[in-house]
Amino acid sequence: MIDPKDTPAHSRALDAIARLEASRRRAENTVIGAPREKTTVTVELLRRLAGSKYASPELRSFAISVATGDSSWDRIEVDAQPLPPEVSDMRADPMVIWPRHWPLPSDDEPYRIPWQ
Incomplete structure (x- = not known):
């Protein structure tokens, strides 16, 4: 009689178990x-x-206004109406650093004389 440990099926089973x-x-x-x-x-x-x-769609719309020169990316929080949801998501994500020097939305912005 053949020992089951000496069969190819036994070797394949042991190889499969090892893998x-x-x-x-x-x-x-x-x-x-x-x-x-x-x-x-x-x-x-x-x-x-x-x-x-x-x-x-809001972000794409703002990209068009940037491309036409009506605004710039650093003013997205100030000029985008409505604010793209991507901005809110990035601002809320602790792994995203929002540039400090970019303008923030504020009602207290100083008045600018148009010819300045």
Whole structure:
């Protein structure tokens, strides 16, 4: 009689078990949700975002006003009506750095003389 341990089927089963065990170890050692680096909002980032197929209609509309020279990306919070949802999402995300030197919406902006 043939010993079952000497059959090709037994060897294939042991190989399959070894591959399964190796896969399980790799899965256990995989880091999910690794911390990402903070992203700084730039004009280029907003331009690329507005050009993506996922951009909101509000962001696309503001991109048109930037392209025509009616506004600039750094004034998106002041001039965009309504404010694109992407801006609110980025402002609320702790991993996104919003530039401090960009104008903020405010009712207390100083009056500017038109010829200045």
